Amino acid sequence: MFKSKKLKTVSNAIKSVASKDASNGISSKMFELSEVSRYGMNGKVCTFAFDPVQSLLAIATDSGEIHVYGKQQVEVVFTLEVKAIKEMRFIKGIYLIVVDAKDSLSVLSLHKKALLASFFPPGKITCIETDPSLNWVLIGLQSGATIVYDVDRDYLSPFKIENLQKSRFFKREPLSPVVSLQWNPRDIGTVLIAYDKVTVLYSFVENDVKQQFIHEEGENVPKVLHSVFHPNGLNIMTVHDGNCLVFWDSNTGQKIVSRFLLDEDPLITSTVSTSIFKVAWIQEKDENSTSLLFAGGSGDATTGDHSLTLINLGPTPIYTVTSYDKMATYYAQPVSQKIIPVPNDASIINFLPLANGNPYYAGNFAPMVILVLLDDGEIETLLYPSGSITYKASLFPQSISWIRPAATTSYATSVPKKTWLGMMSATYNRDYILKGGYPAKKTLRVHDSRSALSTGHTNGSVRIWDASHGELDESSVFDVNVSHSLNTSQSVAVDHISYAAETAELAVSIESGDVVLYKFQVNQFFTSQKDVALEMNFRRFSLNDKPHEILVDIRDRAPNNIREGFMPVTAVHARKGRVSSLCNSNVGFVAIAYEDGTIIVIDRRGPAMIYMDSISKISKVRSSYVSQFEFTIMEYGEDGYSSILLLCGTDAGEVILLKIIPDPSGRFTVQPYDALKATDDGPIVSLATFSKESGSSCRASIPRMQQLSKGLRVQAQIVISGRTDIRLITPGKSKDTHRIFKYPIAVSGLSIVPFLNAKNEHSIATVLVTVLINGEIKVLSLPELKEIKSFAPLANVHSKYVKESGVLVNGDIVYRVSKTEAFLLTVIKKSSTTSQSQNSEETDSLYNPNLRIKCRPYYNSLQWVRGSIYCKPEDLDHLLGEGRPEQKYEEEKIAKGTISLSPEEKTHNTHELSANGRYQYQAPVRHSAKSGGYGPLRSISRAMQNGMDSIEDTFNDYATAANETMNDATDQIGKDLIKGAFNSKIGL
CATH class of the missing domain: 2.130.10.10 (YVTN repeat-like/Quinoprotein amine dehydrogenase)
Structure with missing residues (x-):
């Protein structure tokens, strides 16, 4: 042979x-x-966060690394000593708050690209709440207490909310942790605190409970899994065991309606569903319309969660002229409801709406994309509201491509x-x-x-x-x-x-x-x-x-x-x-x-x-x-x-x-x-x-x-x-x-x-x-x-x-x-x-001081007539931080000037940095289509034209040397292989 x-x-x-x-x-x-370059990330992704004003995405891995991504190749990596990171939040566009598995809270500066402070609260952290315009972090503890931390001053406020479920409502029950926290989207003076049997609306101004919400089914009080505000602040929803959704009037405490996530009652179905573990009340671009997005509740408990549930509620009825019966119909019979499948063997563990420019409404304003985190560390990308999955690589930086999909x-x-x-x-x-x-x-x-x-x-x-x-x-x-x-x-x-x-x-x-x-x-x-x-x-x-x-x-x-x-x-x-x-x-x-x-x-x-x-x-x-x-x-x-x-x-x-x-x-x-x-x-x-x-x-x-x-x-x-x-x-x-x-x-x-x-x-x-x-x-x-x-x-x-x-x-x-x-x-x-050469320590810039955070939304005058007390940011500072030390970081001075205090101010943000020479950005011109001059494409054209001519000669000569047995083959390799590949680039 x-x-x-x-x-x-x-x-x-x-x-x-x-x-x-x-x-x-x-x-x-x-x-x-x-x-020269780094691709991907070290470890499995465990959580993420997004800042819609600075347009930055933070991704944390179980190796203790936090990657903050911006446009194209912008990437800065923070490395913490702790390995498991539970949650992250952007504050004022200049801080990144990180909560780890050891229940410490770290403050990272996007301006200095450095760790500013680490805070160890007096107990296990169960949840946190932040606002993009405030320097306060509300921290819910396993003991049921809620404490307040000042990011700007690395300061624990003496203000503390006790375990209200234990002290006010269920005194004989065991201690309940704080299940969830949410600032009122229209009033920074009130906050929604959920315990496992009761949800309360708490007023910082009155230092007291304004309303309580207890869902009773006979003698049974189903466990609360989550509580959220309607984006208008006038209604709330509590989520309970069995995936029961209960809607309430936040002003009066009146129960409007209760329903299940899916049409059937889970108590009478043959399969055991997973429990809802995350919910986002989305404010649509039409500010009168909202939707609810759920993770959990639609999957089989034996196989995990492989879908999200989207309820389109449509335009919200006018509060002052709509009866509770009509509101009940509105929530019980939404415009549409659909299950959005995420075709992957791994289960969903989190999702993140990428808000469109507006950082308020708990980060849920008019998203076009939803990121879904799976338990194997992969990230899926859903287009909103269609629910279609896109794998288009150019949407995100190259490093994210390694996990989207694996x-x-x-x-x-x-x-x-x-x-x-x-x-x-x-x-x-x-x-x-x-x-x-x-x-x-x-x-x-x-x-x-x-x-x-x-x-x-x-x-x-x-x-x-x-x-x-x-x-x-x-x-x-x-x-x-x-x-x-x-x-x-x-x-x-x-x-x-x-x-x-x-x-x-x-x-x-x-x-x-x-x-x-x-x-x-x-x-x-x-x-x-x-x-x-x-x-x-x-x-x-x-x-x-x-x-x-x-x-x-x-x-x-x-x-x-x-x-x-x-x-x-x-x-x-x-x-x-x-x-x-x-x-x-x-x-x-x-x-x-x-x-x-x-x-x-x-x-x-x-x-x-x-x-x-x-x-x-x-x-x-x-x-x-x-x-x-x-x-x-x-x-x-x-x-x-x-x-x-x-x-x-x-x-x-x-x-x-x-x-x-x-x-x-x-x-x-x-x-x-x-x-x-x-x-x-x-x-x-x-x-x-x-x-x-x-x-x-x-x-x-x-x-x-x-x-x-x-x-x-x-x-x-x-x-x-x-x-x-x-x-x-x-x-x-x-x-x-x-x-x-x-x-x-x-x-x-x-x-x-x-x-x-x-x-x-x-x-x-x-x-x-x-x-x-x-x-x-x-x-x-x-x-x-x-x-x-x-x-x-x-x-x-x-x-x-x-x-x-x-x-x-x-x-x-x-x-x-x-x-x-x-x-x-x-x-x-x-x-x-x-x-x-360059300084090897120089890294990409993340924070743009020219971007302004728009004024926080607030109630209309009718709500103040009903008895709500208008609370300004300086009032909240006085209530929570009276006698607090002077500001500790220059970040506060920088960020303070970027927050709009007037609803009349129109913010027109651009991501071309121009604060000074260092931030000056010139758009690249190497891809310009202008004619004339000696640009890269003309150079390519000459090189490829010469190369193509020589290639044709090469294969024709080789065919002749082989007794001219390659006539058709050489013509195609010379012309089709090369000329077909590049003719539009070289003008042939």
């Missing part, structure tokens, strides 16, 4: 070109491990810089929800390439980002949806991604074993007509409808709302089980390996399947499957010419060589050529090749294809990384250098290091960068494999995920440490790649 059965001796190898020291001139001083795999590659900029302009996203903060100045690195990071997710989506986003003020994302391309939601979690940077082609496999091939191009199915789009979405399509076809044309499954991007071309439906390895080359071939041992090679020019066989027929050591592919252009043995070789690394440490050659029929064929046991222990985790003469990589690429028709002869070595060892071999000749490691190898790859040689001339050298399973990073010389530099693990790494790290040719490493966190590192010392 093989053209060559045995390796030649070492003496035969000496006859060929001597191996150059690819790492000549390199010293350990040229290497330094530094962080990332199943990651893949990194280097992309030509000019090509990348042209592609990114096609997907420039301006629809991000968060608009706060301002990015710090970034270090600029000089590279001819960018690092691209792809993440695959449980919902079948693939997101492609600029991996070095930490260097950028703004960036875009490509969002590819495999589930949509295949019209299925079953077994769509992405398990492999391969991206060919030179040809802008993408290959993605999912857990069902199907593979989808994409190409970056103009979308021929783009339309702005909604009826056409709807027809496409419901068009009947299934791979199972074509049971005998392996390659299925899916071009018409392109998303019709995207003008240009990665469009689906072909689905590979081989029905061979899960994919074990996937590689999309830069020269138009795709290799797919399955866990059953099948290997498929596809020529994308057609497309056509040019090879399909089982590894068992060609393996010499009983390999079961291919674990790694690499396409390379090099000479095999004594051929005297170079060929396209497909290297297949197996689970048994074997390397199988397949030759891809032109066939007289006008297509390519694949021939098994050799197989050799390469490493001591499998599976093979990485394959790389480098030239003996120049030291450069021999990965198959378009420039190397240009030389094939001229009899190019590249004598090269293959670097094979097994489980615990690395071996260099010269194919068809000899086994060369060998090195064994103490810990298993996660990944390795070639990196090119620029430096100044002894003559002060610019030079480059090639090294092998290896990441071990324990997180260590080693830089090795080639071909000797001597250690040049070693770096200790950057963080606690998880062995399952560090295997998905990637070493890039520019010295970058995408270093994945856990399910939700990764870093972009570089091993090359900054001075050799940066054009300007």
